[in-house]
Amino acid sequence: MLNKLVLIAILGVLGALLLSCDTANNSQTSYQWPIIEGFPKPQVPKDNPMSxxxxxxxxxxxxxxxxxxxxxxxxxxxxxxxxxxxxxxxxxxxxxxxxxxxxxxxxxxxxxxxxxxxxxxxxxxxxxxxxxxxxxxxxxxxxxxxxxxxxxxxxxxxxxxxxxxxxxxxxxxxxxxxxxxxxxxxxxxxSLNSPFDRYAYLGDDDAISASAIRGMDLFFSERLECHHCHGGFNFTQSTGHEQQLLDRRPFHNTGLYNVGQTRGASGYPADDIGLGEISTLAKDNGRFRAPTLRNINQSAPYMHDGSVATLSDVIDIYAAGGRNIIDGKYQGDGRANQLKSPFIKGFELSVEEKQDLLAFLDTLTDQAFLTSSEHQLAEK
CATH class of the missing domain: 1.10.760.10 (Cytochrome c-like domain)
Incomplete structure (x- = not known):
């Protein structure tokens, strides 16, 4: 089982918890971010401070x-x-x-x-x-x-x-x-008020179930590799904040498609090849940004094109090392996509382990975020 300090370090907020947040620029000091005490504030353009x-x-x-x-x-x-x-x-x-x-x-x-x-x-x-x-x-x-x-x-x-x-x-x-x-x-x-946040950052050891803790251990294991693309406190590598000095802009080919394998290495439908469309580099074909996993069980369907219906299906695809489409216009074995990320290598899960992993993902649901009147119009 992961030690909590190890977990916090993996999530990339240990420095934030130990350092003061006085580095925020003065233009946004009057706005109170709804974040956990000690967490870094988001970066905000100087010409549009929050209010x-x-x-x-x-x-x-x-x-x-x-x-x-x-x-x-x-x-x-x-x-x-x-x-x-x-x-x-x-x-x-x-x-x-x-x-x-x-x-x-x-x-x-x-x-x-x-x-x-x-x-x-x-x-x-x-x-x-x-x-x-x-x-x-x-x-x-x-x-x-x-x-x-x-x-x-x-x-x-x-x-x-x-x-x-x-x-x-x-x-x-x-x-x-x-x-x-x-x-x-x-x-x-x-959104920073999920059961996982209460467990990991606010000291409530009873906030998540034993099944979810087992699922968390699986999530952060090298066996499943999930955290490599969905890391940090926001569960995505695509993260920036006031204390983030590295300019990280990762994108990933997850082996979702391998269309027309005989015509080249791209494998993704011609109407959306991902980052390669912008960079014009063949190596970027099929690469997309990994979304945050916070509230993930509320945002189905999944993937950039909404082509995966459930989280259970998502896990099955990653366990297989990619998606094999056996018929239709997108027929092809994504597991064999030449540009697939090395982290999408496949793994075996028992029925119980899969349920544990799903239980962990469920702890990332912030019910207050999904229902709060703060995000709604009074007249709605």
Missing amino acids: DAKVLLGKKLFFDKNLSANQQQSCESCHFQAFAFAENRTVSQGSTGEAHRRNAPALVNIAYNKTLTWAHDGITTLERQILIPMFSESPIELGITGHEAKVLARFDTEAYQALFTQAFGDEPLSFELIVKALASYVRSLI
Whole structure:
């Protein structure tokens, strides 16, 4: 069984628990992050410091369908609180009904993410990422492009003017301010109140079951290798915070596909080859960002394309060392993908061990995060 100090060290927060957090920049000292005492604060752009007024404005904008050109969708339309601010559908659908190629990622602790989106190593701030759903044309999401003046005018109301003034003073209404407010609200979506947190960081030895403890030992073992891609206190390598000095932007090919094996080494469907689409490097084909596992049992379906229905199925794929699709247009043995991560090597689990691992993953569920009125509009 893992010693708790060893566990904390593995999770990458031992330094944070021993060091003071006085290194936070002065621009965000007035905002109180809802984090465990001693935890590092997220990194925040200097030109958009956190404030309660920005979070309040961003929350109202997040739920407002006026942000889409045809007034059919809001940000919440693809990011539901009950599903860890993801959605329970395979891939997203834009405001015009256009199906996307990817599953909407959960917004859990996204303030700590080093990179945003499933497979782009250059998008490192929410301010930049939020522009994609707002203005993208292929696929259309909120569909603002070409309708900028009409959409912006909807927020030139007395109620919104008061909120913008509280958040940004006398700065004129603009999409830049809307983006900054939305980024502030999304950064405020912090989840650190799970049974695992109470066990690992708050000293409650009874917070998780004996089965979950056995599952935790499996998770952090070299036999399963889970922690190599889902490490740190946020259970993803893609993490940055005020005390994180390394610029880590990892992406992984998990052997999910091996389509057209005779045509080359990529193996991933041509309409989404992952990071290779951005880097243009063959070695990056099929590589995607590992999401946080916090609240993971609430954000099904899984993978970048929502192609895996349950956590049990996910474990089976990793135990097999990749996914073997035996028929259909994506037929191919992902276990043989030449670009697959060396950590996806396969392992054997007994029925009981699998249940223990699932029990551990369940301890990462933060019920308060999924239900708190702090993340909701009062009038909803």
